[in-house]
Amino acid sequence: MDGTLVDTEPLWGVATYELSERLGRRLTPELREATVGGSFANTLAVCARHAGLTLDDADSAHYKEWMYQRMSELIGHDLLPNPGIDGLLADLAEAGVPMYVTTNTERRLADVCINAVGRDYFAGSITGDEVAHPKPAPDMYAEAARRAGARPERCLVFEDSWAGMSAAAAAGCRVFGLAEAVPRGVTRFDPARFVGATARDVEAWFSDGDAA
Structure with missing residues (x-):
C-alpha cells in the first residue's frame, strides 16, 4: 500500500525522524531505510537502539500512540493514488x-x-x-x-x-x-x-x- 498504491512513504519518513528525535537521537538515512515497509515495532526498536534506550511496554504504547496520531495529521485529507x-x-x-x-x-x-x-x-x-x-x-x-x-x-x-x-x-x-x-x-x-x-x-x- 504505502509507496505502491499511495505515496505515504515520505510522510512515514517525516514521522519516523521525528520519533527518533523524541527518543533523543535522530536516525541516519541508512537507519531510516531499515524501517521502510516494516512494522511499528521494528521502527521503534531501530530508533531506541540508535538512541541507546531500553523501552518497556508502557513506553512502546506511548510512542505508538504518538506515531499514529502524527501520521493521521500528516495524511490529512489530500491523499491521492499514485499515477495510473x-x-x-x-x-x-x-x-x-x-x-x-x-x-x-x-x-x-x-x-x-x-x-x-x-x-x-x-x-x-x-x-x-x-x-x-x-x-x-x-x-x-x-x-x-x-x-x-x-x-x-x-x-x-x-x-x-x-x-x-x-x-x-x-x-x-x-x-x-x-x-x-x-x-x-x-x-x-x-x-x-x-x-x-x-x-x-x-x-x-x-x-x-x-x-x-
Whole structure:
C-alpha cells in the first residue's frame, strides 16, 4: 500500500525522524531505510537502539500512540493514488480480478489510505495488526492467497519495500518489485508502466514474467 498504491512513504519518513528525535537521537538515512515497509515495532526498536534506550511496554504504547496520531495529521485529507493506479484498479475490478491490500500499517491508518484509493476495488485487506507476524514474514500474503482461494504461485504481488518483497516471495507468490534493488526471486518493475495499463497488460506481465 504505502509507496505502491499511495505515496505515504515520505510522510512515514517525516514521522519516523521525528520519533527518533523524541527518543533523543535522530536516525541516519541508512537507519531510516531499515524501517521502510516494516512494522511499528521494528521502527521503534531501530530508533531506541540508535538512541541507546531500553523501552518497556508502557513506553512502546506511548510512542505508538504518538506515531499514529502524527501520521493521521500528516495524511490529512489530500491523499491521492499514485499515477495510473486508479484506472488500472478500475479495469482489474471490472474484469473480476480479486485484489487484496496487504500492509504492515495497522488498521486505523490503513483504512484512511484504502478509502483514498477506493475501497470498492478490493475484495479485502490485511493489516499488520491482524497477523501473528508482519512483513517480512510471509503470513499476510499466505492469508491473502487463502482468502482469494488461490495458490500463492497464482497470485501476483506488487511491492516497493524490501520487507514486503521478501514476505511475498517467501509466501511463494509472483512478485514485481517497484525498487532499484530487489531480493532474489523478485522481478524489477517500473511503476511508470501503471500509467495507461489495463487488466490485459497485468495478465501479460504475469504470464510472461515481463515487468522490466
